[in-house]
Amino acid sequence: MATLKEMSRKEEILTGGHRLCAGCGASIVARQVLSATQNPVVVALATGCLEVSTTIYPHTAWRSSYIHNAFENVAATLSGVETAFRALKKRGKLEGDFDFIAFGGDGGTYDIGLQSLSGAMERGHDLLYVCYDNGAYMNTGIQRSSATPSGADTTTSPAGRVIPGKRENRKELTDIIAAHNIPYVAQAAPSNWKDMTRKAQKALESDGSTFLNTLAVCPRGWRTAEEKGIEITKLAVDTCFWPLFEVENGKWKLNYKPKEKLPLVEWLKVQGRFKHLFQKGNEEMLEKMQEYVDQRWQKILRLCGEE
Amino acid sequence: MKRVALTGNEAVSLAMKQINPDVVAAYPITPQTEIVQMFSQYVADGQVDTEFITVESEHSAMSASIGASASGARAMTATSANGLALMWEVMYIAASSRLPIIMPVVNRALSAPINIHCDHSDAMGARDSGWIQLFSENSQEAYDNVIQAIRIAESANVLLPVMVNLDGFIISHAVENIDVLDDEKVQDFIGSYTADYSLLDKDNPITFGPLALQDYYFEAKRQQVEAMKYAHKAIPEVAREYEKLTGRGYGYFTPYRMEDAEVVIIGLGSTMGTAQVAVDELRKEGNKVGLLKLRVFRPFPKEELARMLAGIPVVGVMDRADTFSGNGGPLFADLNTVLYGGEERPELYNFIYGLGGRDINVSNLMEIYRYLLNARDGQTLNRVNYFGVRE
Numbered sequence: 001m002a003t004l005k006e007m008s009r010k011e012e013i014l015t016g017g018h019r020l021c022a023g024c025g026a027s028i029v030a031r032q033v034l035s036a037t038q039n040p041v042v043v044a045l046a047t048g049c050l051e052v053s054t055t056i057y058p059h060t061a062w063r064s065s066y067i068h069n070a071f072e073n074v075a076a077t078l079s080g081v082e083t084a085f086r087a088l089k090k091r092g093k094l095e096g097d098f099d100f101i102a103f104g105g106d107g108g109t110y111d112i113g114l115q116s117l118s119g120a121m122e123r124g125h126d127l128l129y130v131c132y133d134n135g136a137y138m139n140t141g142i143q144r145s146s147a148t149p150s151g152a153d154t155t156t157s158p159a160g161r162v163i164p165g166k167r168e169n170r171k172e173l174t175d176i177i178a179a180h181n182i183p184y185v186a187q188a189a190p191s192n193w194k195d196m197t198r199k200a201q202k203a204l205e206s207d208g209s210t211f212l213n214t215l216a217v218c219p220r221g222w223r224t225a226e227e228k229g230i231e232i233t234k235l236a237v238d239t240c241f242w243p244l245f246e247v248e249n250g251k252w253k254l255n256y257k258p259k260e261k262l263p264l265v266e267w268l269k270v271q272g273r274f275k276h277l278f279q280k281g282n283e284e285m286l287e288k289m290q291e292y293v294d295q296r297w298q299k300i301l302r303l304c305g306e307e
Numbered sequence: 308m309k310r311v312a313l314t315g316n317e318a319v320s321l322a323m324k325q326i327n328p329d330v331v332a333a334y335p336i337t338p339q340t341e342i343v344q345m346f347s348q349y350v351a352d353g354q355v356d357t358e359f360i361t362v363e364s365e366h367s368a369m370s371a372s373i374g375a376s377a378s379g380a381r382a383m384t385a386t387s388a389n390g391l392a393l394m395w396e397v398m399y400i401a402a403s404s405r406l407p408i409i410m411p412v413v414n415r416a417l418s419a420p421i422n423i424h425c426d427h428s429d430a431m432g433a434r435d436s437g438w439i440q441l442f443s444e445n446s447q448e449a450y451d452n453v454i455q456a457i458r459i460a461e462s463a464n465v466l467l468p469v470m471v472n473l474d475g476f477i478i479s480h481a482v483e484n485i486d487v488l489d490d491e492k493v494q495d496f497i498g499s500y501t502a503d504y505s506l507l508d509k510d511n512p513i514t515f516g517p518l519a520l521q522d523y524y525f526e527a528k529r530q531q532v533e534a535m536k537y538a539h540k541a542i543p544e545v546a547r548e549y550e551k552l553t554g555r556g557y558g559y560f561t562p563y564r565m566e567d568a569e570v571v572i573i574g575l576g577s578t579m580g581t582a583q584v585a586v587d588e589l590r591k592e593g594n595k596v597g598l599l600k601l602r603v604f605r606p607f608p609k610e611e612l613a614r615m616l617a618g619i620p621v622v623g624v625m626d627r628a629d630t631f632s633g634n635g636g637p638l639f640a641d642l643n644t645v646l647y648g649g650e651e652r653p654e655l656y657n658f659i660y661g662l663g664g665r666d667i668n669v670s671n672l673m674e675i676y677r678y679l680l681n682a683r684d685g686q687t688l689n690r691v692n693y694f695g696v697r698e
C-alpha cells in the first residue's frame with residue numbers, strides 16, 4: 001500500500017487543465033482511484049461530465065490510453081479491450097500487464113448502462129468499474145436518475161406546488177453488483193481518501209471483475225459551495241447516507257462507523273436541492289427520508305455482522 | 308481447395324474459423340444463431356484460439372468489438388434484424404472511429420409484426436452508418452465475401468468496418484456445394500494485422516472517442532467520405548488477388564446477358580440467382596433481357612453503374628425493403644440519383660418484393676420482366692410497384 005507521499009509523487013494520469021467545474025467530485029474520485037494504479041492504464045468512460053470535459057478535441061487530459069464509446073456501454077467496451085489484451089497476449093503479440101478502469105456517472109451506471117455493466121461483471125472480465133455517483137444526470141442539466149435521493153429537486157423531479165421533489169427511494173446499486181458474486185465490490189467516498197485508494201488498489205489486485213461505487217459531489221446539481229465538497233461528502237458518510245463498506249468474495253465488511261451517527265438533515269440542509277423540504281408541510285418527507293437511511297444502515301450493519 | 312456441401316451459416320462460420328480472429332463478440336438471433344453456436348464449438352474444441360465474448364446483447368456485441376478493435380485486435384461479430392437494429396447507435400461509432408470490424412449479417416425482416424424470414428430492411432436501416440456493405444447471392448459468395456472483407460477493411464486508408472450480407476434461411480439454411488480454401492491459404496491471404504493505433508501500446512497512449520464540436524466534427528465525417536473512396540478502389544484490388552487464389556472473380560456487380568439487353572433487372576442477394584433462370588427462359592423466347600447483380604451497396608459504385616446502365620431503355624429495380632418515403636425502395640432511390648441528368652438515361656421502375664420472406668420464384672421474375680418489356684413497348688407501368696402482396 002503506497003503512502004500519501006508516494007501517491008502525491010506519482011505522475012497524474014488525469015492532468016489539470018480539463019474543463020470540469022470547480023469543485024467537481026468526479027475528478028477527485030478519478031484521481032484518487034488512479035493514484036492506486038501500478039500498471040499502464042486503459043481508462044474507459046461513459047458519456048457524461050467526466051468524459052465531455054476531459055477530451056475536447058484536439059486536446060486530451062488523459063496521459064493513459066483512453067476510450068469513450070457511448071453512454072450505456074462503457075462496461076461492454078472495456079470488456080472488449082480487456083479481452084483483446086488477453087487474446088493478443090496469448091498470441092505473443094503483447095507483453096506486460098495493464099489496469100483496465102471504467103468510469104461512469106450514476107446515469108450511465110445505475111440506469112442506461114446497467115445491462116452492459118451486469119453483463120461484464122457476470123462474464124468476469126478483469127477490470128475495475130468505478131461509478132461516480134453525483135445523484136443525477138448532471139451533464140444534461142441535473143435530471144433525476146435512479147440514484148437520486150428521494151426528496152431531491154432536479155429538473156425532471158422538480159419541487160412543485162403539489163410534488164415535493166423526487167418521490168422514489170434510490171436504487172442500491174452496490175448491493176445489486178454484490179449479488180453478481182464477483183471478487184470485490186465496495187462503496188467509498190473521496191472524503192475518506194485512504195479508504196478509497198486502499199479499495200481501488202484491492203480491486204485492481206483482484207483477478208476478475210470489481211466494482212467501486214463512489215459518492216461524487218456536484219456543486220451545480222447539489223447547489224453547494226464549490227470549496228465545501230469534501231466536508232459535505234463527509235456529512236453524507238457520517239449521517240450514514242453513504243456507508244463505507246466492502247464485499248470481498250461474498251463477505252461483507254463495514255469500513256467506517258461514525259462515532260456519532262448524525263441526523264440526515266445535517267447533510268440535507270447544506271444543499272440547495274433539498275431546500276424546499278425545510279418549508280412547512282414537508283416534515284413528513286424528512287421523516288421518511290431519515291427512516292429510509294436508518295433502515296438501510298441497519299441492513300448494512302446486519303450484513304457486515306456489526307449488530 | 309476442396310468442394311464441400313455447406314449451408315450459408317456453415318460457410319460463414321468456416322470462414323470465421325479460418326480467419327481465426329483475435330476476438331469475437333456475438334449474441335444469438337434467428338437466422339444467424341447457428342453461426343454463434345458453430346463458432347462457440349470451434350472455440351470449445353480448440354480449433355480456433357479466438358477469445359469469444361458471450362455478450363448479453365447485440366449493443367454490447369458491437370460495443371465490445373469496438374473496444375477490441377481499438378486495442379489492435381482483429382474483431383468480428385454477426386447478427387440479424389433486431390440485433391442489427393439494436394446496434395444502430397454503435398455502428399456509427401465503429402465506422403467513425405475507423406475500426407475494421409467484420410460483421411456477417413444474415414438478413415431478416417425488422418419487426419413489427421415480428422418475423423424471422425428474409426428481407427433487407429435490417430441492412431438498409433444501416434446503409435448510412437458508414438459501413439461498407441457487401442451482398443451475397445449464395446453460400447459461396449458469402450464465404451468469399453467474408454474472407455475478402457478482412458482485407459478490404461484493413462486496407463491502408465480504408466480502415467472501415469464491413470458488413471457481409473446473406474439472405475436469411477434462403478442462403479443461411481440451404482445446403483450448397485461450395486469450394487473452400489485450405490486454412491493456410493486463408494491465413495496467407497488475409498495476412499497478419501497490426502493496427503496503426505492501439506489502446507494497448509503502452510509507450511504511445513491514445514485517446515479514442517473524444518468530443519469534437521463545431522470546429523472538428525465535420526472534418527472527421529469528411530474523412531469518412533475519403534475512406535469510402537479508398538474502399539471503392541480497394542474492393543476490386545482485393546477481388547483480383549482473391550481471383551488469383553481461387554479462380555472466382557468479384558466486382559462491384561455481375562452483369563448477366565447484358566450485351567444487347569433492352570430490359571434489365573438489378574437487385575441484391577439470392578433473388579438474383581432466381582432471376583438468372585428467368586433471363587434464360589425469356590431469352591429462349593427471343594426477349595432481350597439481362598440482369599445486373601449488385602454486390603457492393605456501400606460505397607455505391609455510381610460511375611460504374613451509370614456506365615453499365617446507360618442506353619438501356621428499361622431497368623427494373625428490385626428492393627427487398629421499403630423506405631416508406633412513398634417514393635420507392637433504397638436501391639431505387641440511389642439508382643435514380645446516380646442516373647439523374649445522365650445521357651441515355653434508362654426508364655427506372657421499382658419492384659418492392661419479398662418482405663418478411665414472401666417467396667419469389669422464377670415465374671414471378673418472368674412476370675416482372677414481362678411488365679418491364681411491356682413498358683418498353685409503351686404500356687404504362689407504375690414507377691413503384693409492390694409485387695406479390697395483397698392490395
Ligand SMILES: Cc1ncc(C[n+]2csc(CCOP(=O)(O)OP(=O)(O)O)c2C)c(N)n1
Pocket residue numbers: 026046047048049050071072104105106107108109134136137138139140145
Ligand atoms: C443513448 C443516450 N441517451 C441520452 C444521452 C444524453 N446524455 C448524455 S450524458 C447524460 C447524462 C449523464 O449522466 P450521468 O451518467 O449521471 O453522468 P454525469 O453527467 O452526472 O457525469 C445524458 C442523459 C446520450 N448521450 N446517449
